[in-house]
Amino acid sequence: MKYLAAAILLSGLLSGTASAQLAGEPFIHDPSTLGYSDGKYYTFGTGRGGLVSQDGWTWHAGGERPGGGVAPDIIKIGDRYYVAYAVGGGGMNGGHASNVKVMWTKSLDPKSPDFGYHDVGVVASSNGTEDCDAIDPAFLYADGRLWLSYGTYFGYIRMVELDPKTGQRVAGNEPVDVAIDMEATALLYRDGWYYLLGTHGTCCDGPNSSYNIRVGRSRNPTGPFTDHMGVPLLKGGGKLVIAGRGRTFGPGHFGLVDLGNDMQKFSMHYESDMDRAGRSVLAIEPLLWKDGWPVGGENVKAGTYEIQSERSGGALELDVDFVRIDFDFRRAFGPPPPGPLTPLPDQTLAQDMAVWPSGQIKVDLGDYMIRPHQKWTITPVAEAGGYMGSPYYKIIIAGTDRALAANADGEVVTAPTFSGAPEQLWRIDQLTDGTYRITPKGAKEPLALVAVGASTVSLTKFDPASDAGRWTFKAP
Amino acid sequence: MLRTGLRMLPMLGACLAVPAFSADTPAATAQGLSPFFEPAGPTPKAPDADGFLQRWLLLEPILKPNRSNAGFTGTYVRAALTQEYFPGQFKVVPRDGDKTKGKDPLQWHALDAKLFDVKLFNFAQGLGKPTYGVIFWAVTIVNSPREMENVRLAVGSNSASMWWVNGKEAAGLFGDRRMVMDDVVSRPLTLHKGKNIIRGAVINGPGLSDFCVRFLDADGQPIRDVTLSTK
Numbered sequence: 001m002k003y004l005a006a007a008i009l010l011s012g013l014l015s016g017t018a019s020a021q022l023a024g025e026p027f028i029h030d031p032s033t034l035g036y037s038d039g040k041y042y043t044f045g046t047g048r049g050g051l052v053s054q055d056g057w058t059w060h061a062g063g064e065r066p067g068g069g070v071a072p073d074i075i076k077i078g079d080r081y082y083v084a085y086a087v088g089g090g091g092m093n094g095g096h097a098s099n100v101k102v103m104w105t106k107s108l109d110p111k112s113p114d115f116g117y118h119d120v121g122v123v124a125s126s127n128g129t130e131d132c133d134a135i136d137p138a139f140l141y142a143d144g145r146l147w148l149s150y151g152t153y154f155g156y157i158r159m160v161e162l163d164p165k166t167g168q169r170v171a172g173n174e175p176v177d178v179a180i181d182m183e184a185t186a187l188l189y190r191d192g193w194y195y196l197l198g199t200h201g202t203c204c205d206g207p208n209s210s211y212n213i214r215v216g217r218s219r220n221p222t223g224p225f226t227d228h229m230g231v232p233l234l235k236g237g238g239k240l241v242i243a244g245r246g247r248t249f250g251p252g253h254f255g256l257v258d259l260g261n262d263m264q265k266f267s268m269h270y271e272s273d274m275d276r277a278g279r280s281v282l283a284i285e286p287l288l289w290k291d292g293w294p295v296g297g298e299n300v301k302a303g304t305y306e307i308q309s310e311r312s313g314g315a316l317e318l319d320v321d322f323v324r325i326d327f328d329f330r331r332a333f334g335p336p337p338p339g340p341l342t343p344l345p346d347q348t349l350a351q352d353m354a355v356w357p358s359g360q361i362k363v364d365l366g367d368y369m370i371r372p373h374q375k376w377t378i379t380p381v382a383e384a385g386g387y388m389g390s391p392y393y394k395i396i397i398a399g400t401d402r403a404l405a406a407n408a409d410g411e412v413v414t415a416p417t418f419s420g421a422p423e424q425l426w427r428i429d430q431l432t433d434g435t436y437r438i439t440p441k442g443a444k445e446p447l448a449l450v451a452v453g454a455s456t457v458s459l460t461k462f463d464p465a466s467d468a469g470r471w472t473f474k475a476p
Numbered sequence: 477m478l479r480t481g482l483r484m485l486p487m488l489g490a491c492l493a494v495p496a497f498s499a500d501t502p503a504a505t506a507q508g509l510s511p512f513f514e515p516a517g518p519t520p521k522a523p524d525a526d527g528f529l530q531r532w533l534l535l536e537p538i539l540k541p542n543r544s545n546a547g548f549t550g551t552y553v554r555a556a557l558t559q560e561y562f563p564g565q566f567k568v569v570p571r572d573g574d575k576t577k578g579k580d581p582l583q584w585h586a587l588d589a590k591l592f593d594v595k596l597f598n599f600a601q602g603l604g605k606p607t608y609g610v611i612f613w614a615v616t617i618v619n620s621p622r623e624m625e626n627v628r629l630a631v632g633s634n635s636a637s638m639w640w641v642n643g644k645e646a647a648g649l650f651g652d653r654r655m656v657m658d659d660v661v662s663r664p665l666t667l668h669k670g671k672n673i674i675r676g677a678v679i680n681g682p683g684l685s686d687f688c689v690r691f692l693d694a695d696g697q698p699i700r701d702v703t704l705s706t707k
Contacts, residue, residue: 154684181654208546210652
């Protein structure tokens with residue numbers, strides 16, 4: 001957690017400190033889509049074993065995946081978790097002969113009585129000389145049909161259909177070429193579109209890896225897939241979803257995490273996390289959709305912001321008396337004064353605070369007047385843990401310790417000091433349209449900060465069909 | 477994950493005297509060149525529907541050991557591809573079957589690619605030649621019915637490459653490239669009425685190798701009213 005502590009120490013000085021790195025020991029390469037089993041999240045990577053997490057934020061080594069090989073994927077259909085993985089290929093020593101195998105288990109938890117893998121067998125292969133290397137399998141279950149993409153830069157990405165009841169290849173199904181110059185593919189289905197994602201660039205060289213995730217789409221699961229410019233993925237096309245940023249390099253191996261309520265995230269690895277000695281790590285970040293295309297989002301960065309309601313455009317603020325900035329309104333209409341113009345100072349925190357009561361202060365929404373009681377400093381709290389892909393945050397009035405809090409009545413207020421209690425910790429999730437949902441930690445039901453009126457906020461159930469519970473963070 | 481040990485390693489080939497990659501020289505496939513090529517026909521060939529140039533004289537691969545493509549900087553590639561490997565490299569338009577002069581003569585093959593891209597790896601594999609750590613040379617003649625100004629050469633290659641139009645450098649693709657159509661596009665240039673000589677050189681360490689080339693007009697649309705020949 002040193003990196004997070006450092007982020008907090010710096011947050012008072014720096015705006016924009018990254019806060020997306022997961023806690024624990026999230027070391028993995030080629031992670032599968034996350035699987036949720038027996039109250040825990042699992043992901044498996046190249047080699048045996050994988051990572052396990054109780055909350056999606058703190059990850060430790062765990063899980064069991066027999067079979068070895070590379071780059072597995074997981075999908076749950078009915079009561080079965082199907083796991084696909086590849087043995088052979090990958091170009092080691094020039095070899096491209098490989099088999100994609102499938103097995104299933106009813107639990108991913110080795111302690112569960114339902115745990116136990118059953119081999120389905122080989123569902124796709126490459127012979128070593130054909131233009132395909134059958135590794136990096138990825139599942140998609142859509143409209144009752146199970147699809148599997150696979151392949152690397154060595155030739156074509158291919159698609160086959162499996163039987164969702166058995167995991168076996170559908171009888172008579174032949175592979176279809178769907179892309180070139182891509183690997184680590186993943187599949188999505190949304191609004192009648194099939195999306196084929198995969199990496200461009202180079203893997204496996206730490207901070208010199210140029211891996212980046214690209215996407216094309218088609219109305220048909222077997223293509224043709226094209227990107228936003230109309231370039232076929234069979235001719236090297238692919239719209240960027242996410243590239244390296246900050247101190248993390250080389251994203252690859254996309255896996256959808258659909259949390260519902262218009263909230264999607266995706267798992268992946270970064271080839272290199274410079275804050276973790278350049279090792280390959282698991283990452284989970286928000287997924288946005290813009291004009292029908294998936295785009296990588298980002299957790300809110302530590303910093304000071306106006307918190308603006310998507311409903312009314314009002315700024316979240318302390319419900320306190322307005323303090324004027326000393327100004328003679330006639331100056332706005334008169335002729336220019338002689339001599340150089342003198343800048344006016346901002347209203348100071350002390351000037352604004354002079355009228356604040358002590359104790360709890362309610363919050364409401366008002367026209368943004370660039371006043372101290374409207375500026376919020378948002379900081380991840382290291383010791384508070386986190387949830388799927390994000391830490392918990394504290395939200396305080398900038399320059400003070402006054403903290404946004406849920407009170408005993410289920411209303412939102414500010415407390416005079418930040419205590420670190422759950423009611424003062426906030427979960428901030430980026431939604432698929434790029435706005436954010438703000439919810440208190442430990443809420444018994446999915447309460448969120450909602451503009452129940454144009455100027456009134458409360459904690460109530462989030463409605464994904466409304467803008468009332470959506471917020472944006474603006475530079476103050 | 478492309479688990480190429482070769483790709484992961486720093487580029488050693490550039491600074492070590494590495495013997496020819498005999499271990500990377502595959503036996504010719506039973507199908508030879510047929511999956512992706514056919515002999516160039518006797519009559520000039522039009523580009524495909526998207527304007528891609530599919531007729532080329534391809535030289536059997538020149539050994540240039542590189543254990544990784546990560547070192548294909550502009551400086552390295554320019555030095556590697558402007559070095560003379562055979563007489564007349566930048567001047568002569570070879571004929572099908574010609575062989576380069578020297579200790580290890582290499583043969584030119586006049587071929588029509590069956591796909592939009594020219595699959596160099598499969599060309600070498602089909603001939604039983606080295607596929608990794610190599611340089612490929614390609615030459616074609618573009619016959620233009622008139623002078624065409626403000627056209628651009630659009631290239632994608634795996635891995636790095638350089639391209640010349642009528643003897644002038646037109647495009648350079650550096651770094652560990654994947655082949656993407658229209659990846660690098662030249663500055664506007666002029667195709668003369670009649671013959672225009674296009675030369676290209678592609679360098680590759682491990683992994684597949686191919687290229688795709690077409691000309692685009694000032695509106696970015698593919699040029700199709702030209703023909704291709706090899707003599």
